[in-house]
Each structure stands twice: as C-alpha cells, then as structure tokens.
Amino acid sequence: MKKIKMGMIGGGIGSFIGDVHRKAASIDGMIELVCGAFSSNPKTSIESGKKLGISENRCYANYTEMIQKEKELPTEERMDFVAIVTPNHMHFPPAKLALQSGFHVVCDKPVTLTLEEAIELEQVITESGKLFALTHNYTGHPMVKQAKAMIENGDLGNIRKIQVQYLQGWLATSVEKTGQKQAAWRIDPKKSGIGGALGDIGTHAENLTEYITGLKIKEIAADLGRFGEGRTLDDDGNMLIRMENGAKGTISISQIALGEENNLAIKVYGEKGAIEWHQEQPNELITRWLNEPKKIYTPNGNGLYPQALEISRIPAGHPEGYLEAFATIYKNFTKHLTAVNNHQSLEKIDYPTIQDGIRGMKFIYAAVNSDQNNASWVQI
C-alpha cells in the first residue's frame, strides 16, 4: 500500500498541536510527511522542516508558496492533502486555497475564526469535491465509538439527561503574561475568535455530546466567566442545554479549574440504560442498566459493537491514549482518501467534517449570545 503524502501548515518547533498531528498521522504507517510551511517565519519554517527530516526544497516559506509549488509537482510526487494546525484565525485562508488548488484538507478545530467563514468553507468544499476532516479527536476513542453505537442501537432507550464537562486548569494563573505561547493566542480575540475556552474546549464538549447521542443541541443558556485578570474572552463556562428530543443537561467547561489537567467527561442517561466516559481514563466505558449491575467495557474487551472493535489497535488491557484516538481520525480520513485516489466507492467513513465544524461555530456564537443576554436561551 502506497503511503498518503501530507503537507503541513503550522506546527513548527515548539508547537504542541503540530507535533500531535504529526505523531497521530504516523502511528498507523499510512501517511508520510513530505512538505510543510511550518511557521509564518520562513526561517523557522525551514529549520522546523529540516528537524523533521524533510528535504529542504519542500520546506516552504509560507503556505501560499507551498500550495503553489506542490501543485506544480508531478501527481505521483506532490502532497495528497494539507494538515492545518495553525491558530484559529489561520484556518480558513489556507483551507480555502488548498481546496481550490485541488488538495484535500485536515484541519484543527474550531474550524474557522467566524461562523461566516465556516459556512463559506462548506461551499468551497462542495465546489472543490475534495475531502475535509476536522480533528475532533475525542471521537476517535474505541469507547466513544461503543457509547455511540449503544445509543444508535437503542440500548439506552430515549435519552433524558446529559452531563458534560471539560475542565482544565492551565489558565488558572495569568500564564499569558509569562510568554506562554499557547496561552497568548488563545486569549486574543483576533486569533481565537469570539470564544476563548468555548472555542478551544467547548467545541469538543459540544461535538462529543452530539456525536455520542446522535442528537442535536437545540438551545443553550450560557453563563460565561472571565476570571483571569484582563481577559476579554471567556475562560470558564456554565451552560444549560436542551436537546432536540427533549433531553436536558449541563455543560461545564473551564480553563481556570485549577489542578484539572484535561478532564473531559460525559454522562448520558436514557430510559433503559446510561453511559459514562472520562477522557483521562479513556479505556473504560461505564454503563448502567435497569435491572443489571454496572458493566465496564474496555477496548478489545468482551461485548463490544463492531464500531468499537474495528478501531482498537492492540489487545485488551494495553491502554491506547490521546494520540491513538487522534490517529483514528487520520486513519479513517486516509482510508477515504485512498479510496478516492483509487476511484473506489466507499461506504461512509466515520470522521468529523465541515458539518461538525459549523455546529461548533454555531455553538460558540449561541453561547456568547446567551451570555451577553444574562444566560437567556439561544437556539443553536
């Protein structure tokens, strides 16, 4: 099997998420990083590329050059897709250009800086006929797939209550004033958009909720916090949600929840069963039932649906983690892309798309809108 060729935009030396994308892309041995515009600083871009073992002539000064030059290469040689791992404000421009230049795209979330961009991007994708994946990586965990499959199959019955949290503590102090690069752009509306924690982690919480339950959030009432001194964007959020089917729930997000590392968790209660999943212990799915004891499912363990089984890489009890879930997005995207390259048709492959991106942007907008109106209900 020939490897799929990836170009990267962003993710230079010192980047967190760029490195994650590279590792995730390489785990399954299906993807090869062939070129990149790793930084807005041409020198850094080239240095980064060299460190990564990329031939110097394919370390580009900027993404425009990269897309241009790659397009001119022979089909066999040029990159198949672009991975965009820049801050939010730099998602849309390269995504649009890449798609219009005939390249498939994998993009980090939130999909764009504004809702308008997201909607425009959807059109660009449609017109280009190219593939687009959004890295809502948490959907790539076997136990998340199992939870989704259980609900899809009606095991839980009608859903009534949902409880979601995404708690981090790394912005509990004013780290943005200490030169912390990750913090600096995230609290800057020009780079982050109108949502702070909302965009960074809230969209994950929203996406996971809709992905697992198969239900849309209908409306939201959001009370946002801006606890860090001088911050204009939210670093905390407390939300009520109502789902399209009448289920109710809460979403609690924070980046000032001191001491929390990456505590994303979801509980869903139906009329016949319930599921509970914690990102920090991703290899357990806790389930509850009307007349049976609590059951704990594990990747490659007993009693799983095919959707969960097919994405586990190693035997039960050998923990997979954050990178492996992330890699599942890349794997499924790559399978799709390979099929497209080979002119094969393919059943729908499960990875997040522009639709997820648009939902995420609508979620941010609705939450901000609600917060500005003292947490009154706003439709998503």
Next chain:
Amino acid sequence: MKKIKMGMIGGGIGSFIGDVHRKAASIDGMIELVCGAFSSNPKTSIESGKKLGISENRCYANYTEMIQKEKELPTEERMDFVAIVTPNHMHFPPAKLALQSGFHVVCDKPVTLTLEEAIELEQVITESGKLFALTHNYTGHPMVKQAKAMIENGDLGNIRKIQVQYLQGWLATSVEKTGQKQAAWRIDPKKSGIGGALGDIGTHAENLTEYITGLKIKEIAADLGRFGEGRTLDDDGNMLIRMENGAKGTISISQIALGEENNLAIKVYGEKGAIEWHQEQPNELITRWLNEPKKIYTPNGNGLYPQALEISRIPAGHPEGYLEAFATIYKNFTKHLTAVNNHQSLEKIDYPTIQDGIRGMKFIYAAVNSDQNNASWVQI
C-alpha cells in the same frame, strides 16, 4: 454519662429514614430511644414501638398524645428531644408543638412543607429557647469537614467555580405506580411541597455547597425536568448558580438518572487549590494544587485539620459510611443538649440548624420560580 432520651415521630415499620435516624442515634451510645408515635395509624405505631423494644405505655397513638403525655412525666424520665422523620408536610406541626411544649427537636429535611412554615418555625425556636437540628447528614463526613476547613483557612484562595451533582435513578421508571411507599409521597405536592427532587436531594446539594464553601448562593437559573409519566413535581434539575463572591457553577440533580445510586458529588475550584468529594466514596478527599501533585486525604489520615480529625471514629482505612456521618449530626446535637441540660456554656457546635432549613426552602422556591420563567435568574 447519662444517655439522652429520644422520642420519635414517624419512622414506623418499613420506613427507610426512621430506621436510619435510629441507627445513627444509637451508634455513639449517647442516645436512648424511649418513646414514639411511629405512625399516623395508632396500631402500627404501637406495633413498631414494641418491635423496637420500647415499653408499650410509651408507644403513642399520635404525636399530640406523645408530647402531652411525655410532658407530664418526671423530668428524669421524660424524653429530652423529639426526632421528626415523617414526610415533609408533617414536619412543621409536630416540631412547633414539641418546641412549644419544651422539647428540643431534631428534624429531617427539607425542614417544612412551605417557606412560610420555615420562617415561622424559626420564630418558634427562638421563642422556645430550645435546640433544633436539621439532618443534613452529608455535612457529617470527616472529609466534608476537612474540605470546609481548608476553604475556611484560605488554602484554596478565592473560590471561582463550583460543580455539584446529586444523581439518583430510582425514579427512572414509574415506581410510584407499583405501590412503592417512598416514591408515592415524594411525587405528591401535598406531602412533598412545591419541589420534588429539589426538596428530596436538591436541598442536600445546596446545603453541601454553602456548607463547604462558606458562601451563599446568590442567584439561580433552573431548568427542571418532569420525565416520569404524570408527574407534576420535578424529578430532574439542571441549574446555573452564581455565588455571593462572584463564583459561578452548576448544580445537576436527578432521580431519573438511571442506574445512579446516590451520586452526590462536589468540586470547588479556587485561585490556589481545589477540592473534590464523592458521597459514594466518602473516605477520600481529592485535592489539587498550583505546583504540587494531587493529594488524597483520608479520615484519620495524614495532614488533616482538627475539624476532620475530631469526628473520625476509627483508624484510617476503616471506612465510615452514611450512618456514621448521620450519627455525627446526632452526636454534636447531643453534646450541645447535654451542655444545656447541665447548664454549661459551650462554644458553637457544628450541626445544621433552622437557618440551613430556611436556605433550603428558599432554594426550592427560587428554583421552581426560575423554572416557571424559562430558567431566568432568581435570587435566593
């Protein structure tokens, strides 16, 4: 030390909470059950009393008779206090009569059927000069005391975020239609008051929040659920809260969270530290810190404040549970009562009082009011 003499109102054969009160009162060997009006049915009352080893002449047909007759006994013989363990609508009348007849009172929560009653009861207590304890039993856990002491001592710094849940699943199906006695009165507004789950478990969540943080909930936005067929009272609640100091948070309660047993939990995040406590694992207090690893405190373990140490009964690692925490309310109340009986003055002893009861009623009223206004903010 002479034992304190307890009379009981309610709690006949088959009662859940009456039995809990009796066990809690007897663990520490300071209290003796001497009489009771255990049921509104005189025959059941007497039968229950006999089963409990109470002499027949002190098994009364109703609480009026009991209070009347006990009052006529010699001081040395008559009951010292009354424990009221009836459904909510039967808290106020016997409490008022007992206090006005010169008896101290321990009462289950929520304190009364209506807010008006609670306010009137406060006056009755004041005028009577008698003691009144409300059994918010979860405040009796050593690790809850430790959490409170840590916050009181400033270990967590200013509080910013609070997350509370109290999840049960026993009303997930229509058990009230199967003759389940506990369910039947709880879903009946005439016996429960205007709150369903709100009164039964919501008040515990509210009380624990204010007890641990030392902060009042300023306002609340509540979206209540009534999922059980034909129920008029809430069996589920999703709430935003704002504390008097600017902290924000969520309270999620439910009695239709299928499979949950008694999942009360609280997380409090400050500027310097954070605490997390789960009622189902009550012998752990999880704490998080700015520059130190997570620390887990245990009853009678290392590093505790005196408030936590003094109420642990057995060495570290020997789990205390629900009954022991409940017993702590009785123990502290009894210590107070003994001091009063002996005309000793006493520093404030820590047990819930009528003020906690009034806060609870205000919480119920505010939540119902908010819910009726589409979850708009209501001051407590």
Next chain:
Amino acid sequence: MKKIKMGMIGGGIGSFIGDVHRKAASIDGMIELVCGAFSSNPKTSIESGKKLGISENRCYANYTEMIQKEKELPTEERMDFVAIVTPNHMHFPPAKLALQSGFHVVCDKPVTLTLEEAIELEQVITESGKLFALTHNYTGHPMVKQAKAMIENGDLGNIRKIQVQYLQGWLATSVEKTGQKQAAWRIDPKKSGIGGALGDIGTHAENLTEYITGLKIKEIAADLGRFGEGRTLDDDGNMLIRMENGAKGTISISQIALGEENNLAIKVYGEKGAIEWHQEQPNELITRWLNEPKKIYTPNGNGLYPQALEISRIPAGHPEGYLEAFATIYKNFTKHLTAVNNHQSLEKIDYPTIQDGIRGMKFIYAAVNSDQNNASWVQI
C-alpha cells in the same frame, strides 16, 4: 423485641477495639451494654463504665467478679453474653469462665494465645452448650457475602488462583517505643502469641480466603519479615498457599507497608469467572467473566443473591462501612441467641465460630513453622 444484654471484658477508655465492639453492638438496636470489667485496673474499669452510662454497681473490678456477680442476678436482669475485647493472652481465661458459668461469648480474634487453648476452648464450648462468636468482622460485608454466594453457586467454576493481601503501615516506624498502647502489646509475644502481624491481620486474610472460597488452605510456605528494630515477632509476611482443591496463590501481609491504611483485598479466579474485593472500598464487588464485560455489584444494587441483600441496611449508594460489617456479626449472633433464649430452633446463622478460631491458630502456627524452616511447605 427485648434487647439482648451484653457484658464487656476489656475495652476501657482509650481502647480502640472495645469502642468498635460497642458501636457495632448498638447500631442495630438489638443489644444493650449492661455491665463490664473494662480494665485490669479496677479504678479505670469503673470510670470507663460510668462514662459509658452504666450503673456503678455493674462496673466490676475484674472479669471474675463480673461473671460471679452477674450469675447471681435474676435471669431477667443479668447479662446474656460476654464480649471479650482484651489483648490475645486474655481471651481464653475469661471465655472459659464465662462459658462454664452459663454465659454466651463473643470474642475478638485471634481466638486465643495458643493453639492448645483454642482446641480446649472448643471443648469448653461444646460442653457448655453456649454460643460462641468470633469477630472476623470482614465476613460481615454484603459484598463479601455476595462473593461467597457466587462461588457457592458455582458461578466462578472451579477455583484456580487466589491473591490476598492485608497491608498496613502503622508499624513502619518504631511506634511501640513512643508509648503507643496498641503497638506495645501487639509486638509482645507474651500478649500476642507466636504471631505478630500474622495474628493481628494474617488471620483475617486467612479467614476471608477460606470464607469466600469455601476451600481450606492445605499448605503454606511463609517468609516472614521482622523489619522494626528489636522486634521478635513478624511485622511482615510473604506466603505461598495451596488450597485443598489444587488452587494456588499468595498471601501478602504487612504492618510496615508504609502509608497503607487498612488495605485488605482478595482476588479469586475460577474457570468461569473471577471476583475482586477491597476492604477500603467495601461497597463494590468487581467481577470478571469469560464472555461478558466486567460487572460491578453494589450493596442493595441489581443482581444480588439473598445472602448479600439480607444484610444491607440502607439503599444502594449509601455506603456502609467497617462498623456495619462488624455489626452484622453481632446481629446474626444476637438473632441466634434470641432464638435460643426463646427455645426456638433456627437454621444455621452465618457468623464466625470457634472452628474459624482454630483454623486461624493453625494458620499462625504453620506460617511460623514454615518461616523457621526457610519457607518450606507446612500443612495447615
């Protein structure tokens, strides 16, 4: 129902286990403490009794006096049974005297100072026709009963592997040199017998193993540690075991496992299923199965056997702890005693007896013997 009357030997002010016995005996409201010889020091005995609210004339100077005097009281008034809560060397003499004087006995473990005493005691019990209970309290947990019932019912199939640990850390430093009373007698062979940790906690581990599996330990190879400076008795033990049915396993005990509180745990693996139980989280029974996910049972939760259901006092999710399990020994003993008092026959009631005591002593002897022979195998 008339309360059963208990006299206590040992357990004066400052005693740990005496207080535990009293609390355990009183939780269920079936037992009344009427007299005691709480200390070998008559003055302390009387003071302790007064503190406990016992009338002065029944606070005895020593156990001989107590047994003598109580015997002379009218049947209706005198104690029904004696609870012996002294150090090991003071179990046998009062137990023998009490039984021969017509009193039933509850005794702490290990049952006696020597194996010979235990065997003699068995005969005394038989001849007296009186009841004798040994407080192997951990058998009183609902989840331990469930585990036993599952194995009894063949749910696990033939047992193959067993792993038991009982780890404490309170003797990690030389606390016996600091005047710690609990430590002082436990490291003294004259008061403890030939086993240190072996007698104090090893017998619990052994008893729990045989109780849950229904299998006898056939032989043992023990490598004991004496880590505390100057200690002649074991404070640590590492053992291989072979069961009568061919199952194999390990028992690891320690009182120098620094930081461990009371970490008793057992895992049993059969051909069809497996169970795992931890004393510090006593309200969970973890079970594993050939083709099903892990299932977690809880007291009063779904799917339990009657043996587990009948001893749970409160609804699922309301944790019971150490004292409640201890109380279950007293409750079952009291039920038995009540039946005997009422000349009723009764199906076998489940509480530990002299046979458990003898097994415990044999276990201590075999382990010490094995250790003296460089951990060679010794039959129990």
Next chain:
Amino acid sequence: MKKIKMGMIGGGIGSFIGDVHRKAASIDGMIELVCGAFSSNPKTSIESGKKLGISENRCYANYTEMIQKEKELPTEERMDFVAIVTPNHMHFPPAKLALQSGFHVVCDKPVTLTLEEAIELEQVITESGKLFALTHNYTGHPMVKQAKAMIENGDLGNIRKIQVQYLQGWLATSVEKTGQKQAAWRIDPKKSGIGGALGDIGTHAENLTEYITGLKIKEIAADLGRFGEGRTLDDDGNMLIRMENGAKGTISISQIALGEENNLAIKVYGEKGAIEWHQEQPNELITRWLNEPKKIYTPNGNGLYPQALEISRIPAGHPEGYLEAFATIYKNFTKHLTAVNNHQSLEKIDYPTIQDGIRGMKFIYAAVNSDQNNASWVQI
C-alpha cells in the same frame, strides 16, 4: 534530522507484536521501515512488506537473505538496525547474524530461547561493538521513570517490601486448541523455552522490579501452575522473592487469571515512602508518605523529576499508553544510534540491554528450578 532506517524480522500480517513494534517505531518520526523478512514463508513475507508500503525488492524471503543483501547496499541506503519480533526461539540466530554483519539490533523479550544463548549473545554484542536494545516496554512509561527516580534519589529510603503482579486471563481456556496463533507458540517449549507465562510476562515483572527499585532479586521460591489441559509449560506462577538488600516480596503472574486483561502492577514500600503503579492506568503514580497524604503524580504534571518529564510527549491529562511507552525504547535507542552514526559521544541513554535480557533468562531458570524442587529457594 535524517531518519534512522529499520529492517524487520518477523511481524508479518496478523502478527500482534510486529505491528506494535512498527507503530512504536514510527510515532516519534525518527525511524523509517525500509525492509523486512516478515515471515518464514517467503510469499507471506513479500505480501506483508507490500501492504506496509515497502518496495518489493526489499521484502526478503528470509532473514539471512535480508542481512546479506542489505549489507551489500550503499551505507546511505541500507538499514541501520534490525528489529527482531519473532517467537523466542528465533531471536538468537538472526540477532547474532545481524550483529556480526554490522547491524545494530532491537529485540523482543525474552532475549533468547536459552540462558546459554543469552550469554553467548552478550559476547557477540561486545565483539561487534554494535548497539542492542531489548523491548522491556513498560520501563518506557513516564510514571515508571518517576518511580525509579524517586527511589534512586532516596525519597523512599531503604526498600523493605515489594509486591508485583502480572495477571492476564487469555489462556484461561484452551485457546491454543482453537488455532489461536499467539497461544500456539507460547505453550510450545520448542518455541518458548522452558518458561511459559514466566518468559512471556514473568520477565516483564522481574525486569520492572529490578528497574524501578535498582535492586537485584537475590533468590526466588516459585510455585508454578499448569492449569490449561495438556500444557507442559507454566501458565501461572506464585513466587516469593528476596532482594539483595534484604527486602522481601511476592510476584504473582498468570495467564489463566480469567477476565484480567494486562494487569501488571507493582508496589514498593520503603522506610520513608512507597510507590504504586498499574500498567492499565499508566498515567498515575500513587505515592504514600510517613506524614503526608497520598500524592498522585501524572505525566507532565507537578513535582516530577527530569527523567519523567523528558519522556512525556503531550501535556498533562492527555493519556499516553502502551504504544508510547514502547516508542520510548525506540526513541532512546535511536538517539543513541544517531550519536554513534555521527561519531558523537553520549551520556548513557536509558533503554534495556542484553544485561536485562540475561537477568530475565536467569529469572526463568531459577523459577523453573525452584518449582521443580517444590518451591525451595534458588539464587538468581
């Protein structure tokens, strides 16, 4: 940075451990798989190679051919090292040939079929001057590094007690009779050696013990089980250990512990502190202390030693798993190899070597020897 070139022996389609090695080698983007002899069946070897995207001319029919042909390639092109992922009996021959042909080697464990081979291999390595890494992958977890560093730094004081377990259940039934390939060779002494579970998982337990504590196991008493019908090799083991410093402990291993997945865990108790680590929850290190509460360390969390920090790939709370730990062996080996290629000197880099391999073989031999002598002590 140029990628290091890897050739693979074994690990064809359907292999578990070959796939693990490939994923582990590729995560960090430092290694490129350039050739392989993936199967003893030439056709399978080539097919496997093609699936992996390897050019056909470098998919070899067998390892002899591969080593021969690669040697003839220009330095710039040929593989740098060989990864050997075959069953145990096929470790030594290709390792020896590769080393003698000038290639570095990474080899799966146990290092060889016999102790004699292991000792010979050590000499071959020395003579060749080439690098040799053994994939004791569990030493690659950040929390294992932290545990080791804590003990090295004296934080725990003198070590007294050790408890290790490695429990699996996948051989609880006779899967080897159902054509399960993994099981088939593992129960065959010709392919596995004299140890069954001992070699497969026991060596991991032994290696982890010596790695974390920095102490050698001095002697061992082993009682092995052969529970699966017809098995001649051990599928279960219960062992006492004595360490060179006087510490004592137990090792319990099993592949018939029904329902267990990959439950490797270690507890080490010193005079001042204690550590506990579980492979299935690898991102937590539980620590206990004399006068402080239990502390939980996490990768990239607070309070870590550099040894733990430097191998964490992603921020705290983003779980790394089995593959990442495995990858750490490859990463450190590759760093060493790169330095050697560049004629740079390098401080000792931490990865398991032939010395670990020899210890593992001695452990197997001592355990089997002890078992044959009724679990008497045997020096390692």
